[in-house]
Amino acid sequence: MAETKTIALTINGRDRKVAAPANATLLETLRELGYFEVKSGCEKGDCGACAVLVDGEAIDSCLALTWTVAGRAVTTVAGLSLGGAKHPLIEAFEKSGAVQCGYCTPGLIVAAQSMLKDTPEPDDDDIRLGLSGNLCRCTGYTKVFDAVRDAAAVLRGAESQA
Amino acid sequence: MTGAPQDWTRAPNVNLRQVGKPLVRTDVPGKAQGRTRFAGDHVMPNMLHAKVLRAPKASARLTRLDAAKARALEGVVCVLTAADLADRRAATDIPGQTGRKRLATDQQILVRERVRYHGEPLALIAAETLALAERAADLIEYDLEPLPGVFDPVEALKPGAPIVQGTDNVVATYKVRKGDLEAGFAEAERVVENTFRTQFVEHAFLEPEVGLAWVDENEVINIRVSTQVIEHFRAIADALGVAHNQVRILGSMVGGGFGGKEDVTVEIYLALLAQATGRPVRLAYTREDSFFGHGKRHPFVITHRTGVTQDGRITAVQITMTADAGAYVFLSPYVLLYAVVAGPGPYRIDNVHIDARAVATNNMYTSAFRGFGAAQACVAHEQQMDEIAKELGLDRLELRRRNFLRTGDEIATGYAIESAVWSDDCMTKAWAALGERAPEDGPVKIGRGVATYQQSYGRITWLHDTSEAWVGVEIDATVVVRSGVTDIGAGQVSALAQIAAELLGVSLGEVTVYNSDSATTPLAGTTTATRALYMTGNAVHLAAEALRGRLIGRAAEEFGVAPSEVDLAESRAFVIDAPDKSMALKDLVGICASEGIHRSELAMFRAPFTGEIDPETGQGRVHPDYAFGAHAVEVAVDTETGEVTVLKSVGAHDVGQAINPAAVAGQIEGGAAQGQGYALSEAMIYRDGELMTPSFSEYLIPTAMDMPRVQSIILESRSGLGPFGAKGIGEPALTPVAPAIANAVADAIGRRVFELPITPERIVMALREAEPRKGPR
Numbered sequence: 008m009a010e011t012k013t014i015a016l017t018i019n020g021r022d023r024k025v026a027a028p029a030n031a032t033l034l035e036t037l038r039e040l041g042y043f044e045v046k047s048g049c050e051k052g053d054c055g056a057c058a059v060l061v062d063g064e065a066i067d068s069c070l071a072l073t074w075t076v077a078g079r080a081v082t083t084v085a086g087l088s089l090g091g092a093k094h095p096l097i098e099a100f101e102k103s104g105a106v107q108c109g110y111c112t113p114g115l116i117v118a119a120q121s122m123l124k125d126t127p128e129p130d131d132d133d134i135r136l137g138l139s140g141n142l143c144r145c146t147g148y149t150k151v152f153d154a155v156r157d158a159a160a161v162l163r164g165a166e167s168q169a
Numbered sequence: 170m171t172g173a174p175q176d177w178t179r180a181p182n183v184n185l186r187q188v189g190k191p192l193v194r195t196d197v198p199g200k201a202q203g204r205t206r207f208a209g210d211h212v213m214p215n216m217l218h219a220k221v222l223r224a225p226k227a228s229a230r231l232t233r234l235d236a237a238k239a240r241a242l243e244g245v246v247c248v249l250t251a252a253d254l255a256d257r258r259a260a261t262d263i264p265g266q267t268g269r270k271r272l273a274t275d276q277q278i279l280v281r282e283r284v285r286y287h288g289e290p291l292a293l294i295a296a297e298t299l300a301l302a303e304r305a306a307d308l309i310e311y312d313l314e315p316l317p318g319v320f321d322p323v324e325a326l327k328p329g330a331p332i333v334q335g336t337d338n339v340v341a342t343y344k345v346r347k348g349d350l351e352a353g354f355a356e357a358e359r360v361v362e363n364t365f366r367t368q369f370v371e372h373a374f375l376e377p378e379v380g381l382a383w384v385d386e387n388e389v390i391n392i393r394v395s396t397q398v399i400e401h402f403r404a405i406a407d408a409l410g411v412a413h414n415q416v417r418i419l420g421s422m423v424g425g426g427f428g429g430k431e432d433v434t435v436e437i438y439l440a441l442l443a444q445a446t447g448r449p450v451r452l453a454y455t456r457e458d459s460f461f462g463h464g465k466r467h468p469f470v471i472t473h474r475t476g477v478t479q480d481g482r483i484t485a486v487q488i489t490m491t492a493d494a495g496a497y498v499f500l501s502p503y504v505l506l507y508a509v510v511a512g513p514g515p516y517r518i519d520n521v522h523i524d525a526r527a528v529a530t531n532n533m534y535t536s537a538f539r540g541f542g543a544a545q546a547c548v549a550h551e552q553q554m555d556e557i558a559k560e561l562g563l564d565r566l567e568l569r570r571r572n573f574l575r576t577g578d579e580i581a582t583g584y585a586i587e588s589a590v591w592s593d594d595c596m597t598k599a600w601a602a603l604g605e606r607a608p609e610d611g612p613v614k615i616g617r618g619v620a621t622y623q624q625s626y627g628r629i630t631w632l633h634d635t636s637e638a639w640v641g642v643e644i645d646a647t648v649v650v651r652s653g654v655t656d657i658g659a660g661q662v663s664a665l666a667q668i669a670a671e672l673l674g675v676s677l678g679e680v681t682v683y684n685s686d687s688a689t690t691p692l693a694g695t696t697t698a699t700r701a702l703y704m705t706g707n708a709v710h711l712a713a714e715a716l717r718g719r720l721i722g723r724a725a726e727e728f729g730v731a732p733s734e735v736d737l738a739e740s741r742a743f744v745i746d747a748p749d750k751s752m753a754l755k756d757l758v759g760i761c762a763s764e765g766i767h768r769s770e771l772a773m774f775r776a777p778f779t780g781e782i783d784p785e786t787g788q789g790r791v792h793p794d795y796a797f798g799a800h801a802v803e804v805a806v807d808t809e810t811g812e813v814t815v816l817k818s819v820g821a822h823d824v825g826q827a828i829n830p831a832a833v834a835g836q837i838e839g840g841a842a843q844g845q846g847y848a849l850s851e852a853m854i855y856r857d858g859e860l861m862t863p864s865f866s867e868y869l870i871p872t873a874m875d876m877p878r879v880q881s882i883i884l885e886s887r888s889g890l891g892p893f894g895a896k897g898i899g900e901p902a903l904t905p906v907a908p909a910i911a912n913a914v915a916d917a918i919g920r921r922v923f924e925l926p927i928t929p930e931r932i933v934m935a936l937r938e939a940e941p942r943k944g945p946r
Binding site for chain 2: 043044046047048049050051053054056083084085088093097100101102104106107108109110111112113116131134135136138139141142143144145146147148149150151152
């Protein structure tokens with residue numbers, strides 16, 4: 008058995024102290040803690056279903072060891088809407104019908120959030136590139152493009168009002 | 170005859186309030202917000218973790234299997250091998266509820282002596298942690314003595330070929346003898362013959378197979394599992410040797426199926442381990458396990474020999490089909506049958522011979538996959554149509570128009586189509602939607618292709634398919650639907666809610682659907698065969714209609730009018746011509762409750778029942794009905810690198826009635842992506858039966874980078890057998906896509922690649938063959 012390491016980190020805005028085996032991946036640890044919205048699809052960094060934000064950047068949580076995110080802020084799709092209002096990306100994915108089986112959806116939304124941070128006004132090719140690490144087998148991505156563009160517009164509006 | 174749809178006599182669905190609207194599906198918010206619990210998101214106290222040990226060779230004799238070291242490892246609770254299973258076997262035939270005698274398709278659960286495919290399970294392990302289960306798997310010792318295998322279905326039919334099991338390698342055969350083939354060819358002015366090949370394809374649903382099993386206080390084995398078919402409780406009970414009412418299957422929202430969760434996957438392993446240990450057991454496949462752990466799409470070799478007049482009328486077609494069934498039977502006979510029924514395509518051809526066979530090999534077994542044989546048939550018949558057009562110098566669309574089936578015409582198996590056949594309208598609209606052609610640029614050539622299809626919806630009619638649903642209204646006028654239907658991501662549950670909401674006059678948010686539990690929800694049958702909406706939608710329609718009748722009857726008494734004058738909407742009952750005469754649905758339900766009027770209804774919908782087709786001629790009814798439509802694409806092909814870019818992709822389908830147009834468009838868009846992968850990049854490669862592509866970095870499904878925006882054109886003939894005249898869209902969305910792309914590539918480069926996938930290598934080779942002196946040798 009690997010040695011257990013105890014680290015402090017923030018998960019969805021909550022400060023947590025977590026004891027996990029030194030060789031545990033962030034995916035394993037998050038699911039162990041009950042963050043079941045983080046999905047396991049390949050455990051090799053091929054599919055993006057396990058994507059989470061670490062300090063705002065999307066990573067495949069299956070490829071990160073838990074101890075390496077000590078002191079950082081981890082956000083899952085369930086943590087995006089904190090502070091009341093539903094996150095515009097979640098709202099747009101619902102309204103656009105960009106969700107079918109839904110297994111890839113948490114990863115897609117998180118990856119889209121990470122992309123929009125750097126590219127607030129994306130065209131379809133920006134979205135393609137930003138989501139190229141997230142496989143979806145149901146939707147053909149068309150409504151995902153719609154959802155991300157709709158959400159981007161809402162986020163830009165919120166930004167300009169702020 | 171071109172363009173305009175033929176008249177359809179059924180009354181349009183006027184005044185629909187819920188059905189036909191692009192509502193947000195009931196399952197979507199939970200999924201988008203990360204609240205939905207899939208089968209793998211459930212845990213129990215004291216739960217064990219399981220692992221399956223798989224054979225690393227495709228054809229071998231197991232001479233020794235020693236689990237002593239694994240069993241001795243601390244924390245390993247149970248190791249099961251074939252020696253622990255007595256003579257238990259698993260059925261692999263058609264899933265579900267019909268109770269008809271099964272084909273001889275039982276197979277070993279764990280390898281007893283003979284390994285027949287790469288990855289066949291040798292042992293099951295349950296341990297305190299997953300890491301321990303994995304270590305235990307490594308500690309199991311075995312000797313595998315190599316045996317000669319057979320890896321090509323044509324080779325497998327030759328005398329002296331190794332026999333995979335039983336007495337020969339023929340798994341199933343079908344033939345069609347319709348009309349007079351000789352006379353048809355005598356009438357022909359040209360004969361065109363081509364052979365088309367397709368590959369093994371993986372479903373690649375994002376959620377790998379997963380389940381959790383426990384034995385409850387009544388000794389019922391409960392299995393919460395990602396499956397398309399909760400009715401597998403019967404096959405699981407049979408395999409375990411327990412009564413059918415001692416196994417309960419609970420589904421969850423399924424993270425993609427596409428036919429890959431139609432057969433039993435982890436259920437029997439889980440049940441055996443839970444039974445053996447008395448503890449809850451979780452088994453979650455890794456992606457690699459998943460690639461090894463379920464059947465693939467059948468590779469087919471299909472030859473068309475078509476007789477045609479100079480003006481493009483097809484007078485005869487002779488088709489041969491050989492499908493690789495792999496090492497076990499599973500659904501191969503049925504997939505083959507669907508390929509035969511769809512064999513000639515959506516065309517009226519009076520003289521048809523088809524000879525089809527599915528053949529056992531030591532490759533991975535093959536089974537259900539969206540399109541189910543009809544997709545492979547379409548790859549062949551639609552490429553053949555383009556080849557015929559080229560031979561005749563005729564427009565490709567015009568050739569199709571001259572041969573399309575029309576309502577009342579017989580298909581290859583002699584059944585006369587009763588519903589609308591809007592192939593031409595769909596094709597014309599899809600083609601027109603391609604718009605302006607992209608310009609060519611140096612070595613980059615532009616091509617266009619179209620494909621049409623004939624795809625069944627609903628199961629084989631001699632399986633006597635039924636579906637049940639329960640609809641009730643609570644005292645507060647909210648609605649409950651109970652149905653065993655599984656939701657594999659296409660919105661199956663939400664569609665049922667929309668139908669119940671329509672008929673009971675409430676909003677979608679006031680309907681709760683409980684589904685996918687063999688203990689508590691009426692059995693709906695499988696979510697396969699584009700049947701869930703057709704069958705279970707009709708069952709919900711029947712139940713809700715009966716309940717609506719009772720509510721309206723009581724309201725009519727209250728209003729002092731005839732029941733035909735009362736309607737339900739916005740949670741009120743009202744007189745249609747005097748809307749001020751109205752009452753809240755809640756008050757009406759209250760009256761019904763106080764008077765003991767039944768506020769729920771259990772209904773069964775029955776598909777058409779027939780006997781089997783004539784085995785000598787293949788004539789008879791096979792399916793309830795068929796869907797028709799088209800897909801058109803524009804591609805750019807780099808003739809130097811062989812790279813294909815799909816620029817435009819348009820699906821146009823007559824779905825009968827879209828219950829939720831947004832969900833229908835989603836099916837078309839997803840089918841376009843899956844079909845694009847089938848055409849261009851996806852191949853499960855088996856070398857001497859051994860899988861070479863067990864990950865997403867080797868098996869390439871389309872990413873966002875590969876996909877154009879897909880355009881969906883939804884036509885509604887309201888002529889289908891489903892609720893409100895619906896047909897189906899699950900499988901049809903995929904079926905024409907790959908041949909449309911193949912035709913577009915051929916159009917672009919002037920050469921055809923006769924084998925899927927159409928990789929850059931194959932394109933470059935085809936171009937080199939065309940110009941043998943150019944390029945490196």
